[in-house]
Amino acid sequence: MINTAIVMGAVMIAWAMGLIGAYQGGTQVQYTLIGERAQEAVVIEHVWFMTGPSKSIIVFVRNVGAREAELVSLYVGGSSYTPNGTWPYTLTTSNKVALQIAYNWAYGTSYLIVAATKRGNQARGEWTA
Amino acid sequence: MTFLGKRKGVSGIISGVFLVAVAVMIFNVLAWQFFQADMHNRVVLEAQQRDWERFNERLAIISVEVGTVYLNFTVKNYGSVAAHVVDLFIRFSNATHQSYSLDVWIPSGNTTRVIGPSKLKLQLTDVYDFQIGTERGNLIAPSEAMIINQSQPGGNQNVPFTLSFVKDSFQYIIGGETWAKAKPAWYINASCSDSVVFRVNITNTYKSNVQLLSGCHMLLVTPDQMGNLNAGYKMFIVAEGATITGGTVPALPAGGQWLPAGKSRYVYYSATSESGTDPTKLSSNPMDLNYLNFVGLFYKVANDPNGTVFGATVAIIAMQIKTVKKL
Numbered sequence: 202m203i204n205t206a207i208v209m210g211a212v213m214i215a216w217a218m219g220l221i222g223a224y225q226g227g228t229q230v231q232y233t234l235i236g237e238r239a240q241e242a243v244v245i246e247h248v249w250f251m252t253g254p255s256k257s258i259i260v261f262v263r264n265v266g267a268r269e270a271e272l273v274s275l276y277v278g279g280s281s282y283t284p285n286g287t288w289p290y291t292l293t294t295s296n297k298v299a300l301q302i303a304y305n306w307a308y309g310t311s312y313l314i315v316a317a318t319k320r321g322n323q324a325r326g327e328w329t330a
Numbered sequence: 331m332t333f334l335g336k337r338k339g340v341s342g343i344i345s346g347v348f349l350v351a352v353a354v355m356i357f358n359v360l361a362w363q364f365f366q367a368d369m370h371n372r373v374v375l376e377a378q379q380r381d382w383e384r385f386n387e388r389l390a391i392i393s394v395e396v397g398t399v400y401l402n403f404t405v406k407n408y409g410s411v412a413a414h415v416v417d418l419f420i421r422f423s424n425a426t427h428q429s430y431s432l433d434v435w436i437p438s439g440n441t442t443r444v445i446g447p448s449k450l451k452l453q454l455t456d457v458y459d460f461q462i463g464t465e466r467g468n469l470i471a472p473s474e475a476m477i478i479n480q481s482q483p484g485g486n487q488n489v490p491f492t493l494s495f496v497k498d499s500f501q502y503i504i505g506g507e508t509w510a511k512a513k514p515a516w517y518i519n520a521s522c523s524d525s526v527v528f529r530v531n532i533t534n535t536y537k538s539n540v541q542l543l544s545g546c547h548m549l550l551v552t553p554d555q556m557g558n559l560n561a562g563y564k565m566f567i568v569a570e571g572a573t574i575t576g577g578t579v580p581a582l583p584a585g586g587q588w589l590p591a592g593k594s595r596y597v598y599y600s601a602t603s604e605s606g607t608d609p610t611k612l613s614s615n616p617m618d619l620n621y622l623n624f625v626g627l628f629y630k631v632a633n634d635p636n637g638t639v640f641g642a643t644v645a646i647i648a649m650q651i652k653t654v655k656k657l
Contacts, residue, residue, distance in 0.1 A: 203340055210348045217352075221359055232366050236373040242380065244467035247419050249427045261419075261429070265384065265467040267376065295465055297417065299429070 238320045242266030245314055246297060248328040250306050258304045260284075262316045262324055263297040274317040275300055289319070306330045383411045384466040389436065391462070391472040397454065397481040401446025403472065405462070407436040417463030418446060422456060423476065432462065452479050490540070491627060491644045492533045494594070499531045500647060505574035505609065516649055521656040522616060525574045525609040527600040528565065530625055532644060534589035538632045542567060542587040543639065545628040548599040550621040550649065562621050562651075565599040565610045572598045578607040589629075597627075613653045623647040 242265045249259040258277060264270050273289040275282050284290075284300035292298050306312065308330055315325040388409030395402035401420070407413050415434040421427050430447045444462075452458075456479040461471045493499060501512035505525035515528055528548060534540050546567035551559040569580035570587055579600045589595050600609045625644040630637060 203344065206341075207344060210344070214348070214351055214355075217355060221355060225359070225362060228363075228366065232370050236370055239370075239373045239377040242377065246417065246463050246467055247429075247461065247469060249419075249421070251427065252425045259427070261417075261463075263417075263463070263467045265380065265465070267380070295416075297463075 234320070237268060238322060240266055240268040241270045241318060241320050241322050243270050243272070243292065243316060243318060243322060243324040245316060245324045245326045245328075248312075248314060248326070250328075250330040251301075255303055256305050258302055258306060258312075258314075260300045260302075260314055260316065261297055262292065262300060264292040264294050267294060269293045270322070271319040272298070272300070272316055273319045274315075275302065276313075276315040276317070277302065277304055278312050380466075384468065386410045387413050387464060387466050387468050389413055389415075389462070389464070389468070389470045391470060392441070394472050394474065394477050396477065396479050398479070399451055400448065401450055401452060401460065402443070403446075404441060404443050405434075405436055405470070406441045407438055410438055412437045413468075414465040415444065415462050416465045418450075418460060419463065419469075420450065420458055420460040422458045454480055488535070489644075490535055490629075490640070490642050491589075492535060493625075493645045493647070494531055494533065500528070502526050502528045503573065505577070508573055509571065516647065518612075518649070518651045520612055520651070520653055522612065522653045523614045523656075524612045524653075525577070525600075526612060527568065527572055527574060527579060527598055527609060529596040529598045530644075530647075531594050532589065532597050532625070532627075533594040534591060536591055536631055538591050538634075540589045540591075541585070541630045541632065542589060542597065543628045543630065544582050544586065544605045545626075545641075546597065546599075547604075547626050549624045549626060550651075551624070552619045552621050559622070562619065563610055563612075564602075566601040566604050566606060568598045568600050568607075570596065570598060572600060574600070574609045577609070579609045581605050581607050597625075612651065616654050618652040619650070621649040621651060623649050 244263050244265050246261040246263040248261070251257045251259060260275065262272060270292045271289050272292055275284055282302040282304070284302050290298055311327050311329045313325065313327050315323055317323050386409050390406050390408060391403050392406050393404045405415070413436045415432050415436065418430040418432050419427070428450065430450055432444065434442060434444050436442045457476050459471065459476050461469050463469050497514060500515045502515040502518060503509060503512050504520060544567065548565045550562040552562045553559055567582050567587065569582055572579045581601065582605055587597065602608045602610055624646055626641065627644060628639055628641050630639055
């Protein structure tokens with residue numbers, strides 16, 4: 202009887218440890234993701250509205266965080282655009298990138314420009330052409 | 331199994347062991363949770379610190395040199411954190427954009443002159459605006475909208491007195507009227523030979539009181555067809571609030587008139603002679619002439635150990651005086 206109790210207790214302990222391990226593993230991942238997201242910060246530094254045969258916009262995005270940021274989306278006036286060159290773009294800390302898109306902008310009009318990262322952070326700003 | 335063979339008290343030991351094991355597990359979970367939360371808090375604090383530094387980074391481009399080959403400007407860091415200027419964005423009036431890298435550290439409270447990159451050579455004909463970017467992602471622009479890369483006169487001079495241009499700034503009355511009936515004096519339509527008193531609202535820009543002296547006058551000159559300036563009227567300062575009664579105006583008191591520091595006061599003109607009481611009369615003939623009105627002030631500044639008498643022309647007021655025959 203005692204032996205049975207010991208075995209059952211051991212099984213219970215093992216089950217509980219497995220449960221706790223799974224919980225800790227899940228929570229660890231969550232903390233890591235939240236922490237990485239908090240360490241990441243990007244800003245739209247400047248925007249150029251380019252004239253020429255075909256109008257375009259150049260968006261300068263700077264990484265002001267403590268971790269590299271992977272830029273995955275660029276929105277101008279609520280629509281998504283894919284910039285020329287490498288995309289998605291991994292932006293290392295303290296560096297900037299110039300993202301150029303073909304866009305028929307109108308003089309004097311304001312555009313909301315949003316650059317989003319894979320971790321869900323955004324850099325946004327309203328710029329007037 | 332000798333131990334298990336003695337059954338007395340065994341259940342207590344077994345349950346005790348399990349209890350300790352469970353307690354240790356709970357403690358481990360709590361400790362792990364605590365350390366994770368602590369680590370997370372540290373990361374969040376660091377992010378908040380970066381945000382705080384970014385928001386408290388304040389730079390101002392206080393001057394931009396013109397007539398130079400290289401971009402040359404002065405930046406003041408009046409924020410509470412050192413700033414690292416890393417970017418230069420320049421846009422020329424022909425819509426050409428250029429971007430350059432800079433590497434300038436400006437400690438808090440410091441003013442630094444920045445010379446642009448040697449690759450960026452300016453022409454005297456260039457018209458441009460520019461911005462600088464910091465490592466924290468802030469963008470700073472000079473206050474001027476567009477900069478013309480040519481030396482231009484840009485001096486300014488402090489003046490002792492100023493005029494305002496609102497309805498009541500410059501008024502006149504004729505003989506027998508009170509100041510309640512005052513009319514704007516930039517354009518006058520009056521009868522020939524009317525006696526007049528003018529008053530002009532003058533602001534003393536000194537930080538001290540100023541004493542106006544009896545030599546203060548108002549000189550109205552009119553250009554003829556050849557452009558020659560001919561004296562029209564010359565009126566001397568009279569007492570504050572002066573009106574014409576019995577054909578005379580009250581003369582300026584011996585102590586002159588005081589203009590308090592930084593305040594505005596009316597100064598009255600009418601006398602045909604210094605400290606006199608005869609009021610100025612408009613032309614006895616019908617006329618319609620334009621005048622340039624020079625308001626001349628002679629004054630002393632309170633507490634001036636030298637008692638210097640200064641002289642200043644306040645401003646030039648354009649006037650038109652039309653005189654018609656009395657009905």
